[in-house]
Amino acid sequence: MTGRVVRPYGDTTGDGMVQVSFTLPVAHDKRAEGAALQLAGKMGLDPAMLVHARQMGDGYTFFVVYGRVHHLVDLGAVRVAERDYPLLSAKEVNTAVKRRLRRKLSVVGACIGTDAHTVGIDAILNVKGIAGEKGLEYYRELRVLNLGAQVTVPELVEAARVERADAVLVSQVVTQRDAHLHNVREMSAAFREAFPAGRRPLLVAGGPRFDEMMAGELGVDRIFGRGTTPREVASYLVHALAAEKKAAEKKVVAA
Numbered sequence: 533m534t535g536r537v538v539r540p541y542g543d544t545t546g547d548g549m550v551q552v553s554f555t556l557p558v559a560h561d562k563r564a565e566g567a568a569l570q571l572a573g574k575m576g577l578d579p580a581m582l583v584h585a586r587q588m589g590d591g592y593t594f595f596v597v598y599g600r601v602h603h604l605v606d607l608g609a610v611r612v613a614e615r616d617y618p619l620l621s622a623k624e625v626n627t628a629v630k631r632r633l634r635r636k637l638s639v640v641g642a643c644i645g646t647d648a649h650t651v652g653i654d655a656i657l658n659v660k661g662i663a664g665e666k667g668l669e670y671y672r673e674l675r676v677l678n679l680g681a682q683v684t685v686p687e688l689v690e691a692a693r694v695e696r697a698d699a700v701l702v703s704q705v706v707t708q709r710d711a712h713l714h715n716v717r718e719m720s721a722a723f724r725e726a727f728p729a730g731r732r733p734l735l736v737a738g739g740p741r742f743d744e745m746m747a748g749e750l751g752v753d754r755i756f757g758r759g760t761t762p763r764e765v766a767s768y769l770v771h772a773l774a775a776e777k778k779a780a781e782k783k784v785v786a787a
C-alpha cells in the first residue's frame with residue numbers, strides 16, 4: 533500500500549464528503565445551528581450542511597454536520613502497528629506452550645484504576661470469548677486468573693507475583709482526562725520496580741481507544757485496540773514469550 537492517494541466518499545467517488553458530530557454548550561436555537569456551521573467551516577468543511585441538531589439537557593446541543601473536505605489521504609504515509617507474528621489455532625498455541633515452556637503459561641488479567649468496564653477483558657479471557665472465538669481460559673495450556681474490575685496496581689503486582697505470571701493483561705476503556713494513559717504508565721512503572729529486569733511478566737494493555745503505536749511510550753510490550761480477538765492475543769503471547777526465551781538462552785550461551 534504505497535503512494536496511493538484517496539479522498540473520502542459520500543455520494544460519488546472522490547467527492548470528499550464526510551460526516552462529523554459534536555456537542556456545543558449552547559441551547560438549541562437558530563444561533564446554535566449557525567455556531568455549529570461556523571465550527572464546521574473552521575474545520576475545513578466547505579460546503580457544510582447541518583443534518584441533525586438535538587438539545588442534550590439544559591444548555592447543550594448535539595449536532596451532525598455533513599460536508600466536503602479538500603484534504604487528501606496518502607496511504608503510503610499511514611503508520612499502524614501491524615501483526616508481526618503468525619495467527620495460531622488453539623491447538624497450535626497449546627502445542628507451542630507445551631514444547632517451549634514445558635509448563636502452563638500463566639496469565640493474570642484485570643481492569644485497573646476506577647474503570648469498571650469488564651466486558652472487553654472478559655471477552656478476551658473468559659471461555660465464552662467473542663466473535664465466535666473462545667477466550668484464553670479455553671486454552672488447555674494457559675492458566676488464567678481474571679481479577680475483574682477496579683483492581684489497584686499494587687493488587688495486580690501482588691497477584692502477578694503469587695501466580696508467577698508470564699503475562700499481565702490490563703484493560704482500560706474510560707479515556708476521560710487520559711485516565712487510560714496515566715493508569716497504564718503507573719502500572720508499567722510499578723512492574724519495572726517490583727521485578728528485576730528479565731523476570732518481569734510481559735505487559736499487555738488493551739481497550740477501544742488506545743493508539744496501538746504507543747506501547748513503547750507507555751512502557752508495555754504490546755497494545756491491542758478495538759475488535760481484538762482472543763486468538764490474536766494467545767498467538768502474540770506464544771510468539772513474545774518464545775522470543776524472550778530465545779534471547780535468554782543466547783545470553784547464557786554467550787556468558
Ligand code: B12
Binds near residue numbers: 738739741757
Ligand atoms: C457497557 C458499558 C458500561 C457498563 C459496563 C459494564 C461492564 N461490566 O463492563 C456500565 C453501565 C457499568 C458503564 C458505566 C460507565 N460508563 Co460505560 N459504556 C459501556 C458501553 C455501552 C459498552 C462497552 C462495552 O462493553 N464494549 C464491548 C467490548 C467487547 O468492547 P471493548 O471494551 O472495546 O473490548 C474489546 C477491545 O477494546 C479489546 N480489549 C479491551 N480490553 C482489553 C484488554 C486486553 C489485555 C486486550 C488484549 C484487549 C482488550 O478487546 C475487546 C474485544 O474485542 C460503552 C460505549 C460503547 N458502545 O463502547 C460505554 C462507555 C465506555 N462508557 C462510558 C462512560 C463515560 C461510563 C461512565 C463514566 C458513565 C457514568 N457517568 O457513570 C461509567 C463508568 C463506570 C466506571 N467506573 O468505569 C463512555 C466512556 C467515555 C470515555 N471517553 O472515556 C462510553 C464510551 C460511552 C460514551 N460514548 O460516552 N458503562
